[in-house]
Amino acid sequence: MIFRDRFRLLRLLPASHAAVLGTISLCLAVLPTFLALVSGRLVAEMAAGQAGAALGMLAGLLVLEGIVVAAMEAYRQVVVARVDGAIRRRLRAMAAAPRGIAHLEDPAYADDLSRASNLGGWQNLSAGAAAVAQVVLMSRMLGAFLAAAVVALHSPVTAAVLLAAALTIRSIVRRQALRLHAVVYIQARPWRQTDYWSEVSAGGQAGKEIRVFGLAGWAVGRRTAQARELAAAIWRTRRDILIHQRIAILLSFGAVLLASVMLGLAAQRGDLVTCLVATFALLGITTIGMEEYEVETGLGAVRALASLADRTPPQPVPPQVGPGARFENVSFAYPNTGSVLDGLDLRIEPGEVLAIVGDNGAGKTTMIKLMAGLYEPGEGRVVCDPGRMAVMFQDFNRYPLTVADNVAMGAPDHRDDREGIERALRRAGWDAERLPYETVVSRELHDGVDLSGGQWQRLALARVFFAAGHGRDLIVLDEPTAHLDVRAEADFNRDVVSGVEGATIVLISHRLSTVRHADRIVVMRGGAILEDGDHNALMALGGHYARMFELQASRFVESG
Template structure:
C-alpha cells in the first residue's frame, strides 16, 4: 500500500514538473489563485457560523443593540465573501486556461519529439513501442486530457480548503480533524491508486488491441473506406469485429479493476466510522453545553469540508487519466534516451549546413528486418563517387528500398558501415540533411502547394525562386496554371477552396519537394519509383530531365522500367540474397548479355507489342 501511495505521489510530482517546465509563471499564478480560493471558502464557513450564532442574541436585543451590530458585522463579512468567491472562481478559470494552453503545447512537443527520436524507425516498426506511443497520442488528444489539466487547480484548491478545515476543527479537539482527514486520505489514495493502475494497464497492456478496435471503428466513418464498405455490405461484419476486438482488449482489464476495488470498499467503511464518531462526539458536546450554535454550524461545515481529502469525482478521475498519459510519455522518452520532462538540447551540428555533391559508400552491409529471418541485404558493397548518377534495378525483394532506407539513416545496418559524405546518416544530422529522397509511398500533405514543395527546403521555403525552379524542373508548371489559388491552393478536396490531384500530379509535387531540398544543400537525390503513376514516355522524359538538372548532385534512381534509367552513368543490378550481381553502364550491361540484358530485352519486347497494338 505504501509503495502504491508513493507511486501516486510520484506521478503528481511529475505533473508538477511538467507544469513548471511548460509555464512557470502561470503555474505560480494558478497556485496562488487556488490558495486564495480555498482561503475564501475557509473564511466563509467561519463567518456563516458566527453569523448564525449571533442571530439569537441580535433578535433578543433588537435593532441598534450591540448584539445586533455584532451580527451585522458578521453578515457583512459573509456577504463580501459570497461576492468574492465567484470573482476568484472566474479568475481561476482564466489562469487555468492560460496554464493548460502552455502545458498542452509543451506535452505535444514532447510527444512529437518522442515520435521522431531517434532518427531510425526501428522502434516505430515495433508493435509494442508504436502501440504504446499511439495510445499516448490518443490520450493527449482526448478531451478528458484537457479536462484533467483544467481540474488540476480545482483539486488543489479543494485540498487546501481541507487544510483550512483542519485548522478550524483543531480549536475544538486538536486530534479529531487528523483522524477524519486521515480516513478521507486513505480512501482517496486507495481510489487514486485503483484509477492510476486502471489507466496504466489500459495504456500498456491493451494498446495494440485498442488500436485495432479504433481502426475497425474508423472503417465505418472514414471516407477512404466508404465505397468498399457499402459495395461489399461490410457494415455488420466490421461492427462484429470491432465489438469482439474491443471486448478482447477490455477483458484483461475488468478482473484487475474488480480486484482493485476491494481496498476502496474497505477505506469507505473506515471513513464512515470516522465521520460518524465525530458527529456523535459533537452531539455529546452540544448536550453538555460546551459547544453553542455558532460552533455547531462552523464545525459541521468544517467536517464536511474534510471531504476534500477524499474522492473528488470527475475532477480527480480526469486528472488521474491525464497524469497516467504523462507518466507513460516520460517512460517512452526515457526508453529512447530523451529527457523525461523537457525537449532535448539541440546539437551544434544540427545548425551546420554544406553544399555540393557527396560520396555514398556502403561497406560490407548486412541488414535484416526485425520481423524476418532472412537478411534484406547481405554483405553489400557499393561506392558511388560524388556527382555520379546510379540506377538500381532488380526484381521485387532484391533490397533496393532497403538500401535507400539505410542511406537515409532510417535503419542501422546489422553489419558493416553506411557513409554519406564520410558520415553515418544514422548518427549524423548533418549527413541526413545531405540526402533528399522521394519514397514510392511519399506523403500527400493536406497543405498548400507552397508548403508541399517548400517542405523540402524548410529553412528557405520563403524564397519563391527556389519553389518556382523546383516545380518547373519536376514538370509541374502546367499543374500550377490549373490551380485556382496558385501556390496557396490547398491540395485536398476536404477543405473549402482546396482540390485533389491525380497520381501523376502528386508525383510531380513530390519530386519538386526533393528538388527544393537539393537547392537547400542536399548533395544526394534518391528517387524510389517516383514516377510509377506516369506513362512510359512521360517517365523517360522526366528522368532525362532529371539527369540534366542534377548533374552537380549524386543521384540514385530506382525504377522497374529499365528504359527510363538507361542514361544513368551507371546501373547496378541487385538480386535477392546475392547483392549486386552486375555493375556498369547501359551499353556495357547489354553487351555482357547477363541479367540486365535479359530484363531489358523482355521489357522492350512488351512495350513494342503495346505500341504495335495501339498503332493498328
C-alpha cells in the same frame, strides 16, 4: 516514487500559473473553515441578540466563495490547455528530433506516444488536469488539517478521529483510482487499432476500397466489437470497485455519526462552532476522489512522456562527406525481418548516374533509407551526407497545399524563389495551364482539387528538382516513372538522366527502359550485388538483367 511522480506533475506547471492556482485553491480549501467560524459567531451573536458584524462577514465570505469557485473553473481550463499544449509540442519535437525513423516504427514507442499525447481524449490521460488536481489536492489536505486544528481546540479526540477517517478514505480512493487507471493504461495499443478501424470506416482515405468491396458494415462492426471489449474491461473494474466500497462507506458513516454526536453535545453546550467546523471538514474529505483519479490517470501520460524522453536515441553528428556515397560491408535487418542487406559493398561515384534494379523486396529502398540516415546499419558503414540528398520516395508526401508550396517543400528556406519553383515544375512536365501554380491540391480542403497519380508524381519530381537547384547534389529517385505515361517517361529519360549536370543520380526502377541509359546498373538480389555494369555490358553478360530486359522488351513486341 509517489512523491517523485507528484513532484514531476507540479513541475509541469509554469511558475506563475502554479502561484495563481495555488492561491485560488488554497482560498477554496480554507473558506469552509472561515465560513464555519463566522457562522458560529453569527449564531452566538444572534443568541445574544446583537447580530451585525458576523452577518456582514458571512455575506462577504459567501460572495467571495462564489467568485473563487467561478475563477477556479475558468482558470483551471486555461492551465490544463496550456500544460497539455506544451506536452504535445514537446512530444512532436521529441518524435521528430532523431535523424532516423526506427523509433517511430517501434510499437512500444507508439504505445507511449499515444499514452502521452492522448491528452484529455478517451483515456482522459491529461497531464494538465493531473497537475491542476495535484495542486487542488494539496490545498484540500491543508484545508482539512486547518479544519481539524480548529476542531482540536474544542475536542482533540474528535479532530484526530476525523482526520484519521479522512486519510484512510483518501488512501482507499487512491488505490481504487490506481486500479482503474492500470486497466486503461494497458489499452493504448488496442485502442490505436480501434482508431484505425474508425478511420477506415468513416475516413476518406480508405473510402474507395471500402465501397468497392462492400466492407463498410464489416469495418464498423469490427470497430464496435473491439471498442465494446475494451470498454467492458473498464466497466468490470468500475463495478468491482463499487462493490468494494464497504470500508469507505463505513468510515464515512462513522465520521458523520461522530460529527452528529458532537453536534448534539455542542448544541447542549451552546458550542455550535465546533460542530459546524467538524461538518465542513467532513464535507471536504468526502469529495477528494475525483482529484485522486485525475492525478493517477494524468500521471500515466507523464510517465509515458518520461519513458519516451529516456528512449530518445542520441543524435549522431551528420557526416560531412564529399559527393557520392559508399556502402562498406553493410548488413541490415529490420526488427522483425531476416537479413535485408548482407555484406553490401558499393561505391557511388560523384557525378555518375547509377541505377539499382532487382526483384521486389531485394532491399533497394532500404539502401536509400540507410543513405538518408533513417536507419543505422547493423554492421559495416554507410558513408553519405544526408544533407546533400534530394530523395523522391515511392510513397512521397502529398501536402494539402498549393502546387507551388508542394514544390517549395524541397527547400523550405527558399520558398520565395518563385522562378526556381516554376523552373522545377516545367522540368517535371507540369501542365500549368490546366493546373496553375496556386491551385490547392487537396480533396479535403475547400477549393482544393485532387491530382491523378502521374500528376502527383510530377509534383514530387519537381520538389526534388527544386531541392537540387538549391544545392542538393545527390538525387535519389525511387520508381520515378511508375505513374508516368510513355511519352512522359521518354521526357524523363531525356531531361533528368541526361539533363542534370554535376549531380550524382541514383535511380531505382522496375521499368528497365527508365534505367538503360544510366552510366552503371547494379542488380540486387538477396541483399547483395548480383551484377554490376552498364546496359551493354550486362546484356552481353546474359545474366539476370539481360533476362529481365528481354522479358520486358518481348512484352512490347508482343503487344505491338
